[in-house]
Amino acid sequence: MSVFQTYEQNNAAYASDFDKxxxxxxxxxxVAIVTCMDARVEPASQLGINLGDAxxxxxxxxxxxxxxxxxxxSQRLLGTREILVFxxxxxxxxxxKTEQLRGIVKDAAPGDSAVVNAVDKFDSFLEFTDVEGSVTEDVVFLKNHPLILAETTVTGWVYDVKTGKISRVV
Ligand SMILES: [Zn+2]
Structure with a gap:
């Protein structure tokens, strides 16, 4: 059975008593939360976010x-005024490193100029070495960004995948 079939069944159960x-x-x-796609990160349960909240x-x-x-x-059309970098x-x-990933992509398609051109368009894949550094950098980036409303509360957090605990960085 493919994963989608499992999810289809799960959804039937979910929708059967849906009242939201x-x-x-x-x-x-x-509020808006900016977070990683990592499969171990699930802000809804980790932060207690209810459907419709964030x-x-x-x-x-x-x-x-x-x-x-x-x-x-999120801000201009749907009224959010607080951001958590998570x-x-x-x-x-x-x-x-970006160069490594570019190499992996190119090596998988030898001689394919469309692939080379497409992957070279990414100046950076935005990798980082220090997670507290990435959080701080992103909070500063948002606070200084001309398109983010000046009155926005922006905080930065690290979630520990080993303990399930969060800690505030900035
Ligand atoms: Zn991640």
Whole structure:
């Protein structure tokens, strides 16, 4: 059985007693969380976020630079006014350099100029070495970004995948 079949069954059970269909579109807590796509990170349970409460914006590393498009929509159209940068320990972004990843992609498609051109368009895959450093960098980036509202409360956090605990960095 493929994973999608399992998920299809799970959803049938979920929808069978679903009673949240009247929730409004804007997040009730006026908050956006920028976090990593890591499979061990699940802000809803780790932070106690209920359906309809928050925008959870995910990408590799939870990098703010990748989240700006989402945050403009979140703030200007859907009323969020607080941002949590939520990175985590043992992140995959600490395991490679952009040049290495470019090499992996190119080596898998020898002589394919479309692949070379496409992967070279990424100046950086936004990897990092120090998770507290990445959190601080992203909070500063958002606080100084011209498209992020000046009155936004921006905090930075690290989630520990071994203990399940969070700690505030900034
Ligand atoms: Zn990660």
């Amino acid at each position: 269909g009247a929730l409004p579109m804007p997040p009730a807590k006026h 925008h959870v914006i995910r990408n590799a590393g939870g990098r703010a630079q990748d989240a700006v498009r989402n945050l403009v929509i 990175h985590h320990t043992d992140c995959g972004m600490q395991t490679f």
